[in-house]
Structures are given as structure tokens and as C-alpha cells.
Amino acid sequence: MRRDVLVIGGGATGAGVARDLSLRGIDCILLEMGDYCHGASGGNHGLLHSGGRYVMKDRSSASECASENKVLRRIAPFCIEGTDGLFVSVPGDDPGFGDVFKGSCHAAGVPTAELSLKEALSLEPGLDPGITRCFEVEDGSIDPFALVQANVDQARENGATVLNHCRVTGIKVKDGRASDVEYVDERDGQRHEVSPEIIVNAAGSWAPTVAGLAGADLKMALDQGSMLVFDGRCCGRVVNRLRPPSNGDIAVPNHTSTILGTTSRSAPSYEGATVSAGDIDLLKKEAAVLLPGLRNARVVRAYCGVRPLLGGSGGREASRSFSVIRSEDVDNLLSVAGGKLTTYRLMAEKVSDQVCGMLGNSVNCRTHLEELSPGAVPVGGSIASTRLVRKYGAKASSISTSSPKVICSCEQVLHTEVEHVLQSPDVLTMADVMRRTRAGMGYCQGLDCSLAVLDIMVERRHVEAVPTFNDFLDERGRGQTMASGDQRRQEMLREHLLSGVYGLRRKG
């Protein structure tokens, strides 16, 4: 199969490139080895950056975030909560830092305003009453799954082929150009081939591996960050610590939880990154400094993601900006790496500009103009139906709300939502269902809904029940090994029911 462009990687960047190219009328195919958001796009903090975080050390990233923040609020309002954010200091923090921060925000074009402490505490009553300074910024929270899916949908509407669960396994190179690319589709287990004019390597942390398939060299440092999910919204706004970026100094309210992060240390590989007990201790220690309520909140799970960082020594010193690299060894291979979820559209625009240049296409980028999922309007009547738009955008209107049957109570997921997502050929596993509906993401971690979801999958898809279920438990089990307090009680009950009573869980 001949195509103009092959995009490898279905995270935010890859999906963004496919959307951008297809809107410019370019014939492209995207291949993703897992589900969309299998990499960093699914393992991040969910913060729609105002840019405030980077004004001190990385002004260009800060400016990019500030302008993309506005663009995303405009084009993807359905999956964004415009909560706004606060930068707050406490006794012991450098008292002069606030002024430097203010000046740097101004220089980077990041809108900010200092609040009186009284104002700050009335806006955000959960803050420690002892705070010393507070600035307001335009942070928000974003649902990466919904965002990426909307990019995929729009790319498809404009003619792109987008396939998840298809791993690129080989790239043939002839005369310094990549010719045929081999991939394996998990649906049939078969090898397939595609012959693109240009390859865009948007494989995030795996970008060096993908480049390596073509014999090209790409250097990248991997940096891992861990996050804690607290049940419930412990703050209404994003709360940042007003100090140079450090561990555990951002709390992001998103959906039904508050996510505290992150940490930063180098990782051997994506697969090799895990949350350590040390990460958890570190985060928990920082948790209550700004928001004392977090001390008593329930930690539902911990997870981590891996940042591919270009150049420098890695870690917090490395630039959060991005680059598009045209391989010296393979002429038609473009790799894109670095950046943020917040700036994914801009990255995609730059890559696509370069692709267009190589193809001699002169159509301009339209991704900042076209709304993603236009016409998304909340239904109302119940929590579950009001939330449909946040998860599915305009597609929410094709989900029936006539039966109020809720399949997952933690996340208020309708039975009909599960039926709806199972109509998509993208959905193969229970975890695929979870990423789209959020069934299983709440504090009971699937105790309440997983068997019901399995039941529907068996009925609709004729999947084999036990292996399907065990795959799901394996995936969810990862963040659960260190549960404590009430989450431990929850895990004991879940374990008892699933393995003790139903004998379902695979041992060992």
C-alpha cells in the first residue's frame, strides 16, 4: 500500500500530525502499537500549562504554553476544565521569588496577577492558611484520552487511516531512503506493509528505537515522573508551589480526583520505569504543604510516565521545548520529540510544515482554526449524562441516555457508553474501554464495574472471558502494589472477591 505519509505513534503528537496533514489534504496513515495514549500522552499530569511553570528556566517553552493554552481552550473546550491555577508560597520559601516570578511571567507573555492572601484563601479554602504569596495564572486540566481521540476522529473524517494496536516492526531502507515499512496488526496477528513517501517518527520515548529500525541514530534522554491520584477534588484550581520547579509541587484537579506530581529522575526505558516507594514518600511529604486536606485524602493509585528529553543533562534542567529532526542517515525520516501535551498542536504544525515542504504542498495549517468535535453540548439530567460531552465531545449525542443504568459508580459511566465504545474497531481490550469511558478508573479500581464490562464484551465481541479479564487486572494491578489505608482495604476486598470468591485472578 502506497501512502504519502506514515505517522508512527498515536500519542498526542502523532494524532496531532495526522489531523494536521489530513486537514491539508495529505494522504496519511498513522500506526500505534498500543491504544492511543499508550505512552506519555496517557501517563502525564493532565495539566494544561499556563506557562507559569517554565517562566524561570525555559522562557520559550513558557511562551509556547501560554499561546497554545489559548488555542486549545478555543478548539477543544469539551475536554478542558478552565479551572485556572495558583502559584503559592509558604513560610520558608524564598520571599523574593515571587517578584522574580512576576517579572518572568511578564517577559514570557504568561498572564498573571497577584492575589491578596485573603482573596486566595476565599477562592481556594483548602489552601494552608499560612501561605505567604499567591499569583493567579491560566492553568487548567485536560483529558488527554478525549483530546487524542478527537484528533484521531477528525483525521479520519478528513481521509486519514488511523490504526491502533499495530506495531511497526521493520523499516526497509534503499539508497538512503526508507521504502517499505512492516507492521503487525494485533487484530489478525499478521504482518502488513505500507510504503510511504515520508515517515514521521512520533514515537515519544520509543523514537530512538523506531529510528533504529531504519538504521538511523537518534539521541534522547529519558526522564520519568511519578504522580499520585487522590480521590476527590481537593482543590478547585490547579495549585502550584511558588518556587523553582521541584518534586510534588503541582496539584491538578481533574474529573473526580486530584493528581499530585511529579517527580523527576532518569529512566532506563519506558518499560523499565516504575513508581518506587521513594517516589510515593516524596510526593506524600510534599502533598500537604500547600493543601493540608491531602493528608487525609485517599491515595487511589500511583502511576508514572516517561518524558523523552532532547539534549542537556536530562531531568529538570533539560528544555521542555521540542524539535523536529530530519535524519542524516535516512532522508525521508522526520523525528519529533520533546515538548508538552499543551504544545502538541504546535509541534504537529511544525512537523507538518516540514512534511509539506518536502512534498511540495503549500496548503497552510488549519488546526488552530478548526474546532475539534464542534457542537458538543451537555445533555443534563444526571451526572452521567452531563459528563458525556467531556469524554466524547460531539459524539456524546449518539449515546442513548434513556436508560439511567450506571455501570461504574465511581465515574458515573452509563451502560450505554460501554455499548457505544464497543462499536469502534479501535477497541479490543477492557482497558481500551476504560480509557474511553473511565469505567474502572475510580477509587474501587474496577471492583464494581469490571465484571459488568466483561459481560458486555463477551456478549458483543465474543471475547474469551478469563484471559480478557486477566489482561485488565494485570494492567490495573501495576499502580496498586503499594496501596495503603482505605485503599488497602479496598484492594483486599477486590482481591478477595475476584480471586478468593470467583477464582479469577491469575496467581503469581
Added chain:
Amino acid sequence: MNEGRCIKCGSCMQACPVLNDPRGSDFPGPRTVGIDAPRFSERLSMGKVSFKCTMCHACEWACPSSITITRSMIRLRGEMVTSMPSLPGHQRMRENIRRMGRTVDNDFRSWKENGEKALYFPGCIGLGKLPDMVSSVSRLLDSLGIAHDISSQVKCCGSPLLKIGADQEAEGLRQSNMKVFSRYDRIITSCPGCTYQLREVYGIKAEHLVEILPEGRFSSAVEGRWALQVPCHLKRGVSPWTADDMMSVLERAGVDLVRLPEEDRCCGGGGGMLSGFPDTSDSIAVSKADVYRKADVRGVITACPFCCLNLRKAGSNVLDISEAIIANR
């Protein structure tokens, strides 16, 4: 604030009389309303079905995590009333209170205002709908040697207002009632809902009639076999011992009691259900009345004006405990 302890065992849902009634299946249930919903920024979009709860505390009793589910449901109700129109029945009740200080009109005329040390506080339903029951409680108190007033000055205890989230109006009633109460050493009630409200919200030691009875000696005023309807707010609100007291007083008086497993299941009348969702309230009462009919008893003895009213409507022969016993001198 202990909702974070939930482990999704589902016991609360099994215990809930509304969820398990065919007319109540649209109620999201105690776990959703009390535990899960408050975590959402969309929580206020839940709509009026989330008020479809009798406040019977059965969920709370069933919860292995000791979560005060009813309290968190009430908190959410309070938040919701500011953003949605009241149910017509609730609106009517509120207007009644505003107009005459009580939830229902009353034709009670047997006030006793002699400056006694004890005050009998019958509550709105007693005064408005069950004057005979109020008289029989008063007579029983007299024969126990407890001289008491029944004051025309007292207003609704405010419990129903709290259940529908009208906290400020409830506070006004509390202040007004406390002025009357300050003239008395002892407050005696016959409505479990009032008792709970006076104790938990007013912070005063109100005594329900059932708590006083063990002191006396009684004989039966009834013939044949009788079943019990144990009031929710008495057993699960005031104290579990009240149910045992009720039973032992009746047994010692010589009443032939038939014990049924369903005796402490809610009648469907509490929590503003009678005014807010009369159909569901009715349906729950009818299935309870069925239980009693099948048990082939002469009637049902209870200690709550709501139970009396609701089960009578459903066709049961119901007596308040004060009507089932006679004090021996």
C-alpha cells in the same frame, strides 16, 4: 466527612428500602448520592431523584466502613436546593412552616399551658394529623405521674427542612423553639424524627416516650396477635435499645407480639418522601402492609406518627404504642 472510606461493597444499596422498591429504582442510591456524587464538579446536575430517600439510616447501619452516609446526602441536598426548583410538595411544606410554624395545618385544641416542669412536644404530624394519638400519649404521661404542658408556642422542630436542604429556615425554628424550651426542665417527644433533631441539632436531652416507658407497669389495651413497626429514626437514629425497650414494654404488658424480620424496615414516610414523592412513599408502605397482612396479625404497633400515618394509608391497622397499653396504678 468520612466518605473516603467506602470500599464499594454495596451493602448500603442492598439495605435501601427505596432502591429495592419498584417505584424507587430511579433513585441513584445511597452510595451514589452520599459517596460518589459529591466528588464530581457536575454533582448538582443529579436532579430531584436524588432526594428520593426516606432518611431511614438503613444504609448507614449496613455500612462496614461506618460512613455517615445520610449526613453526606443531606449536605449535598443542601447544596442542590440552591440550584434547582423545589419539589412541589416540599415547596408546600416550606410555605406551611413559613405561614403557621408547622408543616401541616392543625386543628389541635387541647393545649395544656399550666407552667408545668415538663413539656410534651408532639411534633407537627401528631398535632396536625393524629390528635387522638397526642391525647393518648398525654394521658399515659399523666398516669405515670408526669405533669406536663403541651405548648401552642412551639413550632416545627426543623427536621424536615434540614432533609430538604433549607438549613437557614431550620435554624430560625430552632432559635424560636429554644426560647420555649428554656422554661422547662424536661422535654418529652413521641415522634422519633423530632427526638433525633432535638438531640443531634439542638443538643438537648429530649426523651422519646419509649425511653420513659420502661419505668412503668402496664397492661395491654389490645386483643389478638400484633406485629411491630420499629421506627427508623428511633432504632437507628436515637438508639438501638429503643427497639428492645418497645418490645419488652409490650411483652410485659401482655401484648401477644409476632416478631417479623421486616419489622425494622422503613415504612416509606420519612425524609420528606410523603410530601416529595408520595407515589414511592405509598408503594413502600403498601409492600410493608402486605407483609403484615400475610403475617395474619390484628394490627401493627409503632411509636412514630409517620409510620402510623403512612401504614394506615396503605391499609394496615396501626396503633401508636401509647394506644396499645394502659398504665397500672
